Amino acid sequence: MMKSNLHKDQLLSAAIWASASLTILFLVWIMWHILSNGLSHVSWEFITGAYTRIGEASGIWAMIVSTVYMVLLSLSIASPIAIMTAIYLTEYAKPGSQIVKVIRFCTESLAGIPSIVYGLFGMTFFVTILGLGFSILSGGLTLAMLILPVIIRTTEEALMAVPNSYREGGYALGASKIYTIWRLILPSAMPGIITSIILSTGRVIGESAPVFLTAGMVTQIPQSVLDSGRTLTVHLYKLTQELFTQAEWDQAYATASILILLVLVLNLITKIIATRYNKAVK
Amino acid sequence: MMNTLSEASAIILSEPRANKRQWQADIAHVIFFISAMIGVISVLTIGWFVFKEGLPAFQQAGITQLVLGKEWLPPALFGIAPMIVTSLISTLGAVIISVPVAILSAVFLAELAPKWLANIVRPAVELLAGIPSVVYGFFGLVIIVPMIESAFGLPAGNTILAGIIVLAVMILPTVITISETSIRALPRTYKEAAFALGASHIYTIFKVLLPSARSGIYTAISLGIARAIGETMAIIMVMGNAPAMPGSLLEPARTLTANIAMEMSYATGIHASALYSTGIVLLVFIMLLNLSLLYLNNKRA
Numbered sequence: 001m002m003k004s005n006l007h008k009d010q011l012l013s014a015a016i017w018a019s020a021s022l023t024i025l026f027l028v029w030i031m032w033h034i035l036s037n038g039l040s041h042v043s044w045e046f047i048t049g050a051y052t053r054i055g056e057a058s059g060i061w062a063m064i065v066s067t068v069y070m071v072l073l074s075l076s077i078a079s080p081i082a083i084m085t086a087i088y089l090t091e092y093a094k095p096g097s098q099i100v101k102v103i104r105f106c107t108e109s110l111a112g113i114p115s116i117v118y119g120l121f122g123m124t125f126f127v128t129i130l131g132l133g134f135s136i137l138s139g140g141l142t143l144a145m146l147i148l149p150v151i152i153r154t155t156e157e158a159l160m161a162v163p164n165s166y167r168e169g170g171y172a173l174g175a176s177k178i179y180t181i182w183r184l185i186l187p188s189a190m191p192g193i194i195t196s197i198i199l200s201t202g203r204v205i206g207e208s209a210p211v212f213l214t215a216g217m218v219t220q221i222p223q224s225v226l227d228s229g230r231t232l233t234v235h236l237y238k239l240t241q242e243l244f245t246q247a248e249w250d251q252a253y254a255t256a257s258i259l260i261l262l263v264l265v266l267n268l269i270t271k272i273i274a275t276r277y278n279k280a281v282k
Numbered sequence: 283m284m285n286t287l288s289e290a291s292a293i294i295l296s297e298p299r300a301n302k303r304q305w306q307a308d309i310a311h312v313i314f315f316i317s318a319m320i321g322v323i324s325v326l327t328i329g330w331f332v333f334k335e336g337l338p339a340f341q342q343a344g345i346t347q348l349v350l351g352k353e354w355l356p357p358a359l360f361g362i363a364p365m366i367v368t369s370l371i372s373t374l375g376a377v378i379i380s381v382p383v384a385i386l387s388a389v390f391l392a393e394l395a396p397k398w399l400a401n402i403v404r405p406a407v408e409l410l411a412g413i414p415s416v417v418y419g420f421f422g423l424v425i426i427v428p429m430i431e432s433a434f435g436l437p438a439g440n441t442i443l444a445g446i447i448v449l450a451v452m453i454l455p456t457v458i459t460i461s462e463t464s465i466r467a468l469p470r471t472y473k474e475a476a477f478a479l480g481a482s483h484i485y486t487i488f489k490v491l492l493p494s495a496r497s498g499i500y501t502a503i504s505l506g507i508a509r510a511i512g513e514t515m516a517i518i519m520v521m522g523n524a525p526a527m528p529g530s531l532l533e534p535a536r537t538l539t540a541n542i543a544m545e546m547s548y549a550t551g552i553h554a555s556a557l558y559s560t561g562i563v564l565l566v567f568i569m570l571l572n573l574s575l576l577y578l579n580n581k582r583a
Contacts, residue, residue, distance in 0.1 A: 005482070009483075009484040009485065012488060013394070015386055016386045016390050018386075019383045019387050019390065020387045020390035020391070020403070022383055023383060023384070023387040023458065024406070027406050029425075030410070030418075033421065081317045081320050084314050084317035084318070085317050085318040085321055088317060091314075092311055092314055092315070102322065103318050103319075103321060103322055106324075107322075107325075109325050110321055110324060110328075112568050112572060113325075114508075114511070114512025114539060114564055114565075114568065115514065116512065116542050116543055116561070116564075117542075117561045117564060117565065119543070120546060120561050123546060123547075124554075145328075148324065176303055176306070176307060178307060178310045202412045206413070206414035207414075208416050208514075208515045209515050209539070233415075233515075236416045236417070236420060237518075237519070240416075240423055252420065256416075259413070259416075259417055263412045266412065267405065267408060267409050267412060
């Protein structure tokens with residue numbers, strides 16, 4: 001009896017180690033394959049060069065600019081709305097009231113909608129009905145809707161983590177509610193809010209299907225938010241559709257490497273904020 | 283002291299200022315409320331739009347023709363049964379491969395891994411959760427597709443199987459991270475009590491910890507399923523996208539999401555409406571998924 005249990009334990013333990021090894025193997029494989037083939041082709045010329053369809057000297061500067069515009073635009077639309085929503089839910093609304101349930105249900109449903117449906121909606125509503133055309137603005141508005149629930153949820157958690165004594169202290173000193181929120185509650189929830197904004201940045205950089213349906217794929221630097229632009233992910237997708245020459249393969253690997261590096265940097269920033277914040281709390 | 287306090291309260295409570303402050307507070311309240319309603323309005327607008335635009339295709343083809351029809355020849359025939367089958371099969375396949383590996387990996391990180399190793403693997407898994415899906419698609423295209431090609435002697439490796447493998451890798455980090463968090467969130471006393479009763483570590487993991495973390499693990503799996511069924515670009519890149527009913531896992535096929543992404547940019551009229559109805563079917567699946575999660579977690583409570 002005892003012995004068979006021991007065997008079973010060993011077997012299960014082996015399964016756990018095997019699974020973990022498989023996970024790690026895949027992670028290392030993906031990263032190594034892309035970075036080892038791509039990093040050597042990431043050069044200053046590649047990053048700042050203009051895209052030419054044929055030829056060796058092809059760069060991705062226009063895609064970087066489009067991606068940055070897309071991030072800035074969607075964040076500046078979504079984050080104020082999301083933060084104010086979170087403030088309403090935690091500071092104003094009665095916990096558990098009907099309206100809170102409705103708002104929470106709706107934002108959670110928003111989070112569950114597949115991104116391609118956002119693309120479908122954005123293309124009909126922003127591009128066609130509002131007449132914004134395939135533009136950074138249409139893409140930014142679509143992505144703003146997509147990241148709204150992400151920022152709302154994490155900001156709400158950060159606000160709820162602020163001890164009630166802060167609020168009581170503020171009121172006891174005669175501060176108004178809005179002053180207490182602005183000067184006491186928001187600053188102490190700031191690390192959580194910044195983390196959620198960085199997470200959404202990653203989400204905006206990573207999205208592709210809703211982006212090409214709303215912002216198009218023009219490979220020029222957008223001059224205004226009403227111009228079409230191609231983000232890095234959409235660029236990588238387009239590159240993989242026509243992989244013939246070695247130069248095209250190199251470009252694809254280099255673009256994929258840059259995307260991985262971007263995600264890596266964003267992850268490092270969130271880690272630094274988290275450790276600093278935890279130290280400050282302790 | 284007493285004096286200043288009463289003076290202060292007199293200032294705060296003096297009529298005009300109190301009114302002004304009340305007025306400001308009301309304005310702030312209204313602004314916050316309006317912001318909160320934007321999310322509600324967004325979801326209603328998207329829902330209303332998708333259903334309104336998809337309706338003509340349902341009316342023209344009929345719900346059974348659309349959902350059970352096998353021929354996709356817009357603007358004449360809008361059978362999306364092949365896409366429904368492909369979406370379900372590829373998601374199911376990915377879940378069958380990925381979920382056991384992911385849950386055991388989560389157990390590894392939460393319970394068995396030495397601290398230094400967990401501190402390396404955990405951030406790596408989190409990093410993988412953030413990598414754009416086109417990068418996974420690219421990896422699938424250059425590694426998985428040629429492997430399938432040579433392993434099965436196919437002319438082209440762009441098949442459902444390639445899609446399943448890419449999706450399985452993609453949902454791995456999602457399921458691992460959330461499962462691990464829910465295992466770690468369990469009170470230490472569960473483990474201590476099991477040890478005190480003489481249970482081995484492995485026995486404790488499988489009979490005490492995993493069952494107790496069930497609701498978090500269900501959530502992790504449902505988020506993994508949602509990611510798999512909603513994935514678009516990675517699938518387009520590796521699955522071949524033929525809109526016919528697939529005969530086996532080694533044939534190219536098109537998912538619901540791919541159907542929308544491939545044709546939306548040039549579709550007009552009833553064709554566009556058919557793509558919206560594809561979106562409706564996708565949303566129905568997501569709703570069913572969330573309802574079953576709700577049911578599973580309520581049953582437990």
